[in-house]
Amino acid sequence: MIHRLRGQLAEKDMEGVVVDVGGVGYRASTSASTLRALPAVGEDCVLHTRMVVREDAMLLFGFAGRExxxxxxxxTAVSKIGPKLALAILSSLSPQEIVEAVGRGDVVKLASVPGLGKKTAERLVLELKGKNLGSFDPGIGGGAGGPFIEAREALAALGYSIEEAERALQAVPPQDSVQRYVKEALRRIGSRR
Known part of the structure; x- marks a missing residue:
């Protein structure tokens, strides 16, 4: 199994990369975040890989980091999520954002990923919630659950973008009610303007 490649980045496009290792070019599909993290074509790079073997193909997927x-x-261990959909998720959300969304049961955020419908997002939360998410789990802030999501939706209803609402709410210590989350978030948003 190919676990890691070190060589010269020979090609880079929207689908992935080719890494030249000792004169052999290895093609790997990558997420958009890995594409951004890799150096320019012609530079040396390290690509952490995962090989997926199917009846009809052997596919190589590459990542800028182990996380x-x-x-x-x-x-990909979640039913109905194959390698291509996993890459789409990783192109839209960082591993930390995935952990936080699963921890909060935030189906709306997960379903915002192109190609990931609401039912599959619900399945992802159901299968991963409460599980140790391995080495990519940076730890979920205490208490960020239902009130957090409801507060984010309340801020969105007030005209703030989801991203702006989340930034403000993440700066708020865990609260026991939606109202307290919203009040603290609005105070922080107001101080930035």
Missing amino acids: ERAAFDTL
């Missing part, structure tokens, strides 16, 4: 590869492994 993203661990997230890929965890995602």
Whole structure:
């Protein structure tokens, strides 16, 4: 099994990369975040890989770091999530954002990934919630559950973007009610303007 490649980055496109290792070019599909993290074509690089063997193909997937590869492994263990969908998820969300969304049961955030419908997002939360998510789990902030999501939706209803609402709410210590989350988040948003 190919676990890691070290060589010269020979090609880079929207689908993935080719790494030249001793004159042999290895093609690997990658996430958008890995593409951004890799150096320019012609430079040396290290690519952490996962090989997927199917009846009709042997596919190689590459990652800029071990954390993203661990997230890929965890995602592909969920039923109805194959390697391509796992890459789409990792192109939209960082491993930490995945852990936080699963921990909060945030189906809306997960379903915002192109190709990941609401039912599959619900399955992902159901299968991963409460499990140790391996080496890519940076730890979920205490208490970020239902009130957090409801507060984010309340801020969105007030006209703030989901990203702006999340940034403000993540700066708020865990609260026991939606109202307290919203009040603290609005105070932080107001102080930034």
